[in-house]
Amino acid sequence: MDAISLIVRSIFVDNMIFAYFLGMCSFLAVSKNVKTALGLGVAVTFVLVLTLPINYMLENYVLKAGALQWLGEEYAGVDLSVFSLLVFIAIIASFVQLVEMVIERFSPSLYNSLGIFLPLIAVNCAILGGSLFMQQREFANVGLATAYGFGSGIGWLLAIVGMAAIREKLEYSHVPKPLKGLGITFIITALMAIGFMSFSGIDI
């Protein structure tokens, strides 16, 4: 039950893009058509679901102050938390490499349309952000951490697909010249974010 409410919360209330603006770079650059956006969204969700439990385990059994206690009493005072950033990003980078190989093997067309943004998932703030928020919120068990990763990923996917759909329709509208492209995308994002704020304060 906890897991379900956590998923719903992280999709709507704590949406990665609209509440924290994480993963904006690829959000702005890859949201030109729905199909590519969907592909990237799925890839991001996949990486989040895989990396969050691993990072959670590392955080709780290796990195945190006193986490090494299971090795014996003399390790109880070891605090490796300064290395958490390094460890998290290394895990994420290697999983992105894995996803890249899988996509290249099974869907070359998606691989080509994602282009440079596939390796850049490694530096997608949404993914490292997921791990850092997980560290900050101290989830009770690994299941909750996975649920959080899944919800955040789906929320990101929802946002980028919605944005891509709006931008496809935007082709036919008259936008002031200096606002074309980037400017109007920013304004739409802001309006969508204000829309998503209506979810905040909902307690599930």
Add this chain to the structure above:
Amino acid sequence: MALSSKTKAVLLGPLNKNNPVIVQVLGICSALAVTSKLEPSIVMAIAVVLVTAFANVIISLLRKTIPNRIRIIVQLVVVAALVTIVSEVLKAFAYDVNKQLSVFVGLIVTNCILMGRLEAFALGNGPWPSFLDGIGNGLGYGWILVVVGFFRELLGSGTLLGHQVIPQALYDAGYENNGLMMLAPMAILLVACIIWVHRSKNKELQEETN
């Protein structure tokens, strides 16, 4: 020390025509989340300037020895090490600000400006130009942050750096703080306004399609 015109272009280009945030669309994430007050914006700007400059120098020194296939991991490790140092220093000397920035100091690691500059510049240039390029891009990112932080704090809470600047008389006359400015979406709307002004002045940056 007189700067040659090329060095000047490397240092000053990112402040205007090549701005990382509003032209190259890099590093938006953190630009938006930390700007609700002026002070964290300034701290964040300084942190990014330092990390970009030194990461550029280190990668530029190593550029002939890094094998091409693993360069992304090497870059991430260098950046993560620098960010860890910055975050520890902040924890020691500016604990309150560090609290306000929460996870966003750590997220400098994934700031696209860093990867973008390392890939595009440091891998092909010597340490000194790379250092200037890092400073330039950091400052280009910083001034957007400071402008957005300035307006959000001024209009949202009527203060600057925590000092009251809007006189009490104005409040007595019926002026109200604009609470909307404190909300995250307003940051992105302000950046959109900066883009609007910037592109009206620089017509060659305007895009053809939506």
